Amino acid sequence: MSASARETAVDAKPHILCDGQGALIEISSDPNFLAPLRAFVTTLASRIGFGETEQFQVALAVDEAVANIINHGYERRFDGRIWLRISRVSEPKSGIRVILDDEGVQVDPCRIKSRDLEDVRPGGLGVHIIREVMDECIWEQRPEAGMRLTLIKYALPTAAEDASPNAGSDDATGSTDSQSAPSDAT
Amino acid sequence: MDESAQTVRSSSVGDGMMIQPIGDIDLVRSPMLRAALASAAAKKPSRLVVDLSAVLYMDSSGVATLVEAMQVARRNGAKLILCGLQPRVRSIMEIARLDTVFSIVDTPETAFGE
Numbered sequence: 001m002s003a004s005a006r007e008t009a010v011d012a013k014p015h016i017l018c019d020g021q022g023a024l025i026e027i028s029s030d031p032n033f034l035a036p037l038r039a040f041v042t043t044l045a046s047r048i049g050f051g052e053t054e055q056f057q058v059a060l061a062v063d064e065a066v067a068n069i070i071n072h073g074y075e076r077r078f079d080g081r082i083w084l085r086i087s088r089v090s091e092p093k094s095g096i097r098v099i100l101d102d103e104g105v106q107v108d109p110c111r112i113k114s115r116d117l118e119d120v121r122p123g124g125l126g127v128h129i130i131r132e133v134m135d136e137c138i139w140e141q142r143p144e145a146g147m148r149l150t151l152i153k154y155a156l157p158t159a160a161e162d163a164s165p166n167a168g169s170d171d172a173t174g175s176t177d178s179q180s181a182p183s184d185a186t
Numbered sequence: 187m188d189e190s191a192q193t194v195r196s197s198s199v200g201d202g203m204m205i206q207p208i209g210d211i212d213l214v215r216s217p218m219l220r221a222a223l224a225s226a227a228a229k230k231p232s233r234l235v236v237d238l239s240a241v242l243y244m245d246s247s248g249v250a251t252l253v254e255a256m257q258v259a260r261r262n263g264a265k266l267i268l269c270g271l272q273p274r275v276r277s278i279m280e281i282a283r284l285d286t287v288f289s290i291v292d293t294p295e296t297a298f299g300e
Contacts, residue, residue, distance in 0.1 A: 061280065
């Protein structure tokens with residue numbers, strides 16, 4: 001990538017839109033956005049009610065997912081766009097959903113696999129880590145271009161919820177859980 | 187002072203080398219750690235100790251860097267030892283099933299005393 005193109009990509013400001021449904025973030029495929037993205041995701045996970053360990057796990061999964069998009073989807077170009085839609089889920093349990101969209105290289109989702117960990121070598125751990133820390137991971141090709149990754153993590157029940165005879169009832173804060181397919185970010 | 191010097195400290199300890207990265211190790215900063223480890227390995231130390239006590243977060247790029255350094259050390263007949271692992275870094279090593287592959291101790295003193 002030319003120096004001027006990189007400067008343009010690095011200077012590109014992220015777009016963040018927050019409403020009652022959650023947050024929509026648009027960033028360029030620049031690794032410099034990973035650290036602030038982790039911080040933002042950690043804060044959102046905290047607001048949803050995740051403990052510190054779970055907050056870290058969600059941030060780690062998002063970090064690994066975005067890094068994979070940068071490295072493989074956009075082949076280390078800084079001028080790609082990545083959209084993240086972060087929302088609370090309440091069914092079947094309380095949790096967080098992160099949908100990552102890109103316009104990079106499309107791959108067959110069946111080929112996205114964790115590698116054999118017995119084979120100790122650098123690299124190839126991102127998919128494994130994502131699958132280990134998140135409860136649901138769905139890779140799919142977007143119809144127009146690129147890939148979509150949907151990540152869901154359910155919060156651990158608190159002791160009070162475990163003891164309640166109404167355990168599993170809707171979140172009293174009125175959280176939303178879209179039953180329909182999320183609209184495209186673009 | 188160049189950026190690599192700000193984020194990764196290197197020092198000689200006897201016939202060994204100690205590397206001390208500071209801050210998060212992710213896709214942006216793992217190349218700096220990789221360069222520092224390569225530079226240290228080129229000095230052919232008998233042991234290479236990586237003090238991770240100042241690293242609160244590491245992703246798979248950081249793990250890959252350490253794996254590569256371990257393999258280089260083995261080829262050179264040297265020992266690579268990790269020390270000072272913070273909980274989240276230890277957690278990712280466990281997730282990657284590498285907590286039993288690396289030699290991990292609590293402190294640099296223990297690492298150089300082995």
